Amino acid sequence: xxxxxxxxxxxxxxxxxxxxxxxxxxVVWGTVVVVGGTFLWIVSDVVWRGMPGIGWDFLIAAxxxxxxxxxxxPILVSTGLVLAVCLAVAVxxxxxxxxxxxxxxxxxxxxxxxxxxxxxxLAGVPSIVFGLFGNAFFCIYLGMGFSxxxxxxxLACMVLPIFIRSAAEGFRSVPDHYRLxxxxxxxSRARLLFQIQLPAALPGLAVGLILGTGRALAxxxxxIFTSGYVxxxxxxxxxxxxxxxxxIYDLAMNVPGGGTNAYATALVLVVLLVIINTITYWIAEHxxxxxxxxx
Amino acid sequence: MSEITPFRKRNTPAxxxxxxxxxxxxxxxxxxxxxxxxxxxxxxPNKMMVECLSVQYGSAIALCDVSLPLPxxxxxxxxxxxxxxxxxxxxxxxxxxxLAPRCRVTGRVVLDGxxxxxxxxxxxxxxxxxxxxxxKPNPFPLSIRKNITLALSExxxxxKADQECVVxxxxxxxxxxDEVKDRLGKSALDLSGGQQQRLxxxxxxxxxxxxxxxxxxxxxxxxISSETIEDLIVGLRERLTIVIVTHNLGQACRIADTVALxxxxxxxxxxxxxxxxxxxxxxxxxxxxxxxxRGRKG
Amino acid sequence: MFRLRRPExxxxxxxxxxxxLLAGGLRLGAVASGSIVLLVGALLFRExxxxxxxxxxxxxxxxxxHPAPLSKDGTFGLLPMAAGTLAVTMxxxxxxxxxxxxxxxxxxxxxxxxxxxxxxxMIELMAGVPSVVYGLWGMTVLAPMILAWRAPGVSLLAxxxxxxxxVLPTVALLxxxxxAGVPEEYARGARxxxxxxxxxxxxxxxxxxxxxxxxxVILAIGRALGETxxxxxxxxxxxxxxxxxxxxxxxxxxxxxxxxAYAMGDxxxxxxxxxxxxxxxxxxxxxxxxxxxxxxTHA
Numbered sequence: 001x002x003x004x005x006x007x008x009x010x011x012x013x014x015x016x017x018x019x020x021x022x023x024x025x026x027v028v029w030g031t032v033v034v035v036g037g038t039f040l041w042i043v044s045d046v047v048w049r050g051m052p053g054i055g056w057d058f059l060i061a062a063x064x065x066x067x068x069x070x071x072x073x074p075i076l077v078s079t080g081l082v083l084a085v086c087l088a089v090a091v092x093x094x095x096x097x098x099x100x101x102x103x104x105x106x107x108x109x110x111x112x113x114x115x116x117x118x119x120x121x122l123a124g125v126p127s128i129v130f131g132l133f134g135n136a137f138f139c140i141y142l143g144m145g146f147s148x149x150x151x152x153x154x155l156a157c158m159v160l161p162i163f164i165r166s167a168a169e170g171f172r173s174v175p176d177h178y179r180l181x182x183x184x185x186x187x188s189r190a191r192l193l194f195q196i197q198l199p200a201a202l203p204g205l206a207v208g209l210i211l212g213t214g215r216a217l218a219x220x221x222x223x224i225f226t227s228g229y230v231x232x233x234x235x236x237x238x239x240x241x242x243x244x245x246x247x248i249y250d251l252a253m254n255v256p257g258g259g260t261n262a263y264a265t266a267l268v269l270v271v272l273l274v275i276i277n278t279i280t281y282w283i284a285e286h287x288x289x290x291x292x293x294x295x
Numbered sequence: 296m297s298e299i300t301p302f303r304k305r306n307t308p309a310x311x312x313x314x315x316x317x318x319x320x321x322x323x324x325x326x327x328x329x330x331x332x333x334x335x336x337x338x339x340p341n342k343m344m345v346e347c348l349s350v351q352y353g354s355a356i357a358l359c360d361v362s363l364p365l366p367x368x369x370x371x372x373x374x375x376x377x378x379x380x381x382x383x384x385x386x387x388x389x390x391x392x393x394l395a396p397r398c399r400v401t402g403r404v405v406l407d408g409x410x411x412x413x414x415x416x417x418x419x420x421x422x423x424x425x426x427x428x429x430x431k432p433n434p435f436p437l438s439i440r441k442n443i444t445l446a447l448s449e450x451x452x453x454x455k456a457d458q459e460c461v462v463x464x465x466x467x468x469x470x471x472x473d474e475v476k477d478r479l480g481k482s483a484l485d486l487s488g489g490q491q492q493r494l495x496x497x498x499x500x501x502x503x504x505x506x507x508x509x510x511x512x513x514x515x516x517x518x519i520s521s522e523t524i525e526d527l528i529v530g531l532r533e534r535l536t537i538v539i540v541t542h543n544l545g546q547a548c549r550i551a552d553t554v555a556l557x558x559x560x561x562x563x564x565x566x567x568x569x570x571x572x573x574x575x576x577x578x579x580x581x582x583x584x585x586x587x588x589r590g591r592k593g
Numbered sequence: 594m595f596r597l598r599r600p601e602x603x604x605x606x607x608x609x610x611x612x613x614l615l616a617g618g619l620r621l622g623a624v625a626s627g628s629i630v631l632l633v634g635a636l637l638f639r640e641x642x643x644x645x646x647x648x649x650x651x652x653x654x655x656x657x658x659h660p661a662p663l664s665k666d667g668t669f670g671l672l673p674m675a676a677g678t679l680a681v682t683m684x685x686x687x688x689x690x691x692x693x694x695x696x697x698x699x700x701x702x703x704x705x706x707x708x709x710x711x712x713x714x715m716i717e718l719m720a721g722v723p724s725v726v727y728g729l730w731g732m733t734v735l736a737p738m739i740l741a742w743r744a745p746g747v748s749l750l751a752x753x754x755x756x757x758x759x760v761l762p763t764v765a766l767l768x769x770x771x772x773a774g775v776p777e778e779y780a781r782g783a784r785x786x787x788x789x790x791x792x793x794x795x796x797x798x799x800x801x802x803x804x805x806x807x808x809x810v811i812l813a814i815g816r817a818l819g820e821t822x823x824x825x826x827x828x829x830x831x832x833x834x835x836x837x838x839x840x841x842x843x844x845x846x847x848x849x850x851x852x853x854a855y856a857m858g859d860x861x862x863x864x865x866x867x868x869x870x871x872x873x874x875x876x877x878x879x880x881x882x883x884x885x886x887x888x889x890t891h892a
Binding site: 018020021023024025027028029030031032034035036038039041042045046049092093094095096097099100101111112114115117118119120121122123124125126127128129130131132133135136137141157160161164169188189190193210211214217218219220221224225244245248249252253259262263266269270273274276277 | 611612615616618619620621622623624625626627628629630631632633636637639640692695696698699702703704708712715716717718719720721722723724725726727728729730732733734758761770789790791792794795812815818819820821822825826846849850853854864865868871872875876878879882883
């Protein structure tokens with residue numbers, strides 16, 4: 001084939017990238033390197049410095065000398081209890097709100113519009129303000145004092161909007177035509193909701209749980225003045241108990257020489273988060289699949 | 296249809312409705328047309344009767360003053376260009392149209408002598424009696440079996456054996472049984488488009504509806520699947536009253552007993568003409584119909 | 594096909610009581626969730642009332658923060674700390690927003706799929722890592738590095754970097770889901786027109802995903818404004834107007850966390866005023882977000 005004078009684009013031309021394409025490519029890979037690199041740096045730092053302190057003893061032993069020695073046994077228990085209280089309150093309270101918000105648009109239902117707005121504000125309220133609120137309301141006004149219950153309830157208020165937002169998003173992502181089909185078949189709203197929409201929205205709910213649990217586990221500021229500083233093993237929900245993140249904060253800021261155990265505790269916390277993350281991910285993927293296959 | 300499920304008594308009509316409440320809300324716009332439906336040109340009794348039906352969304356009038364009888368156990372095809380109100384008409388028959396935002400329906404739709412729009416009408420029962428198939432197949436993201444049994448168990452058919460029996464019967468009825476009998480537990484979303492649509496029809500048939508509304512059921516399918524569906528619809532004719540919206544004139548001509556032509560004028564859909572199939576296609580009264588069915592307009 | 598308004602009126606459907614119960618339950622739960630914000634607001638206001646009365650305009654006119662249980666004994670200037678909060682927030686967003694949006698792109702395009710998935714998992718993990726861990730890293734790794742360059746190390750800059758890392762996942766995850774929500778047909782249509790993927794990204798996908806991205810950034814601002822621990826651990830906590838990136842600052846949030854343990858009387862109440870100011874900032878942000886998203890739908 002002879003070449004013509006003016007090169008016209010042929011299908012076999014080498015794929016030339018325009019400047020925008022190259023720039024975008026560069027920026028994207030730059031982001032991967034910078035963000036990924038920094039995060040790996042942090043993680044490896046935590047693993048590197050935390051690993052030596054970790055052992056079976058560390059996980060179950062009591063705290064000694066303000067945390068410079070000993071383990072984090074009681075702290076793990078307190079953390080679990082605070083989380084349990086938090087989720088036990090937030091999920092049943094949040095699910096109805098999520099459904100209401102996803103089913104009704106703002107113009108159709110003023111109540112939904114107001115709840116949505118209230119939750120938007122609540123989502124933005126800084127965690128330290130929840131700490132103030134929890135301290136004033138649960139600890140002093142309701143007389144719970146510094147306790148796991150106060151801490152858990154405060155966290156529930158904090159986690160609620162996050163959970164509701166993602167759960168509502170999950171419900172909203174369920175295609176409309178499922179609802180149309182269900183209604184055209186004369187199904188009741190309750191059945192449609194529990195048999196079709198809820199299972200189909202499971203990934204959204206799972207994401208809500210991931211974000212909510214992560215936020216609750218990670219929270220320090222809201223807990224310092226609600227669940228308190230005590231490092232003893234809690235004997236009831238009315239006891240004060242220190243969570244992992246409060247422990248890290250205290251070791252790093254207030255205990256000279258607490259660095260190693262701070263890093264070890266941080267490692268435990270990060271590993272816990274990875275586990276929770278993975279489990280929820282797994283449930284979202286497989287739980288839904290199973291639901292589809294169930295007869 | 297009733298021979299399929301010996302265990303269930305046929306629903307006695309539950310719509311204990313008022314008679315003669317034609318004008319509930321005065322239409323926003325008065326349409327000058329004779330309200331009285333013309334005498335049907337068929338001998339069969341009318342299953343449904345639509346009188347002075349208007350549908351509006353907000354201030355837009357999608358359908359104005361339509362009166363149309365729907366004869367029992369016949370196929371009525373609604374034809375006409377896009378935007379002429381066919382889908383709104385169809386949705387008005389089982390009140391699915393009310394789900395649209397700011398929708399208002401005026402006029403009367405009568406099913407077996409009962410007003411569908413009366414305040415005491417039970418929507419759930421209405422929709423079980425008047426089934427609907429959508430343009431795009433929309434099976435639930437569940438197993439094939441569960442798709443059929445879900446709505447069924449709500450009607451009191453809870454025994455597994457009964458359910459299995461219905462599943463097999465309706466799937467045979469739509470010619471899907473041999474294709475899927477080994478994978479009833481698999482996701483319905485793995486079926487092909489045509490199979491999904493047949494599953495949707497089977498799902499609707501499991502409820503033993505008296506009327507089936509089909510909104511362009513073949514338009515999202517390939518020609519072979521759509522031919523299968525078409526044959527299926529013709530087969531259902533002896534048991535059910537069928538109303539089908541179609542853009543395919545050839546299809547309307549092949550399967551319909553009665554044809555109604557809708558047309559859009561000034562943004563509002565109206566019924567131009569209706570009559571038995573051969574008359575509409577061979578000897579229409581209106582010029583508009585003549586030019587539309589001959590492909591000169593629309 | 595018609596669009597849905599809302600489910601049929603529940604009163605009319607067949608198994609009436611079940612659906613009625615459902616509707617009632619939904620409303621009750623939603624109202625309970627929504628009214629928490631009123632409770633928080635009311636308590637915050639009630640507790641800050643004493644200081645608002647006795648300190649009043651001194652919150653704005655005082656130049657320093659030397660609180661005391663009795664208002665006449667101390668000075669209560671909030672402005673330096675408000676400036677500190679704003680500076681660290683704006684810096685962090687300026688850093689996190691571009692990286693966050695590009696991170697969302699990474700999850701979809703331009704990198705091999707396995708890397709995109711891995712990267713998304715990493716971002717999700719980042720979102721879960723507690724602020725104290727970022728603070729710990731900032732305190733023991735980042736601040737000494739800055740110190741080696743210029744004293745004092747614990748500074749506005751350290752706060753900005755740590756905070757940016759913390760809010761990046763918020764921007765990234767919300768932008769990612771917004772991008773994922775853009776119908777594939779758009780991109781396919783654009784590709785059929787012979788557009789390159791960069792032009793599709795900037796010209797089609799990004800504008801379509803804009804409202805999600807804006808929401809992500811606004812949420813990130815809110816998160817940055819309210820962050821306490823990481824900022825507390827790396828910014829040095831000196832009450833002053835920042836004049837350079839290397840100055841130590843104290844944010845409003847840190848102030849509460851530092852002093853709440855021993856605050857009494859008007860001092861305690863003044864800390865609630867700090868909380869009130871923070872909440873007001875966030876509420877303004879929410880209003881801004883609502884106005885913005887309304888504007889967007891017509892654009």
